[in-house]
Amino acid sequence: MARLFHRFDCPCCDPVVARRREVIRAGLGGLLGLAAMPVAAQAQAVAAGGARVVRIHRVQTGDSFEGIYWRDGRYDREALRKLDVVLRDPSLDETTPMDPRLFDVLFTVAQRLGAGDEAYEVISGYRAPETNAARARQSRRVSRVSLHMSGMAADVRLPGQQAMGIARIAANMQIGGVGLYRRDGFVHLDCGPARRW
Structure with a gap:
């Protein structure tokens, strides 16, 4: 059973404060997401009510998520809970609330x-x-202050896409950090802040 940390365990995650943050993030995320999309994709997203879908397969555990995580101007809490489990730390079976902006x-x-x-x-x-x-002790390429510890990062591949192509597109979009591990x-x-390595 995954050791869960609840979203309301700290004062900053109070439901009222969290809701305000979600509304602000959703508005900003929507603007950034639409601005970064090609015109045809923008029209399709707007026509579909702006729903955002993410498809994730976790290599180590075989867990998957495929579905809408944002609709009608806000994040779907149940989808986010499921994504938290899929993206958990499998070595300790520990879950944390992932930052929904990562899915954006x-x-x-x-x-x-x-x-x-x-x-x-x-x-x-x-x-x-x-x-x-432990990973930082094994490799200098692992940051001791990694955003992975804050639920703000993922190391990913996309079938049929070269890592260099993914990194180039993401870096050009300037919507977060991008590291290429060719x-x-x-x-x-x-x-996090836009940067690349």
């Missing part, structure tokens, strides 16, 4: 690539601090 990044990149029907293969999602520290064949995407 994944959605927007897939749309721009014309790969909206493909499932992301997630190599790494949330990492507990202990897991991240040798390992995956891309780090996050919803």
Whole structure:
């Protein structure tokens, strides 16, 4: 059974404060997402009521999620809970609330690539601090202050897409951090400040 941390365990996650943040994020995310999409995709998203779909397959666990995570101007809480479980730290079976803006990044990149029907293969999602520290000891390429620990990052592949192409599109969009791990064949995407490595 996954060890769950509830969304309301800290004062900043109070339901009233969280709801306000969701409304602001949804509005900003919607504007950024639509601005980054090609005109045809923008029209399709608006015609479909602006619903956003994400498809994720977790490599280590075999867990998957395919569905709408944002509709009618707000995030779907049940979908977010399911995504939290899929992107959990499998080494400790620990779950944390993932930042919904990460899914906006994944959605927007897939749309721009014309790969909206493909499932992301997630190599790494949330990492507990202990897991991240262990990985940082093994490799200099792992940041000791990784956004994976905040539920803001995922290391991904898209079938049929080259890692370099994903990284280039994501970096050009300037909607978060992008790291290309060419040798390992995956891309780090996050919803932090725009940067690349």
